[in-house]
Amino acid sequence: MKLVNKLPKSDPHLHLDLINSDWVPMKEPKNLISAILLSIPLMIVAAMISIGMITIFSPLSLSDFGMTSGTISISINVGIIFWLVLFVILHELLHLIFVPHFIQSKKTYVGLTLFGGFVVTEEEISKSRYLFITIAPFMIISIILPLLLGIFGLLTPTLKFLIILNAMASSVDLLNLILIMKQVPQHAILKNNGANTYWKRG
Incomplete structure (x- = not known):
């Protein structure tokens, strides 16, 4: 595993090697x-699903997000920034x-940028x-977590906000999930070259 500060670039030589190897x-x-x-x-669909999970146990109102009686109150504090990070x-x-x-992989890259993190x-x-790697954060944070927190009565407005925000941030993951399901046959294997994805029949 390598820590980097920007997305790894696609290698044109590796691209040709992969194409020649039937990827x-x-x-x-x-x-x-x-x-x-x-x-x-x-993003909209994911947010609605997450809101649905939350409202099973706890009502969700505009006041949870600082909106009351036609006014909007926005307060940013160190605590919410910490939770967001x-x-x-x-x-x-x-x-x-x-x-x-x-941990042992020399081909796995992790980083944080101004636009968020990446793996x-x-x-x-x-x-x-x-597919599981792609969907895991959405499933665990925005579906399973609100159910568990709701059972124990721990769904605070801050956690509701972060859970919904995670669902919205998972929209690109969901897009990748759909693209893989539509394009890649069963029992295939996948490989990345930078941010570019390839598949090959297993």
Whole structure:
């Protein structure tokens, strides 16, 4: 595992080697901005799912987010910034820990940027494992966590906000999930070259 401060770039020589070895490049957004724009509908869906999980146990009102009687009150404190950073780190850790042998891997990269965190691995991974790695933060933080917190009555307004924010931030993950499910056959393996994804029949 390597800590880096920017996304690893695609290696054109590795690209040719992969193509010559029958790896198929996936059709996916060319950059992060395109991916975010394409995932906006999924952002809305993910937020609604997470809100649904929360409201099973705890009502959700505009006052939870500082909106009352037609006014909006925004207060930013050190505590919420700490929780926000913690949730970003937790989100990326939930991608990372399911990467096979991530600690020993020399092809797995972890980093934090102004736009959030990222985990990229160039290890060969089965389709089912890759899908699980992709969806894990959304499932654990925005679906399972609110259910567990709700059972014990621990859903505070701050946690509700962070859980919904994580769901929205998972929209690009959900887009990747859909692209993989549509393009990659069962029992295939996947591999990254920088941010570019390839698949090959297992």
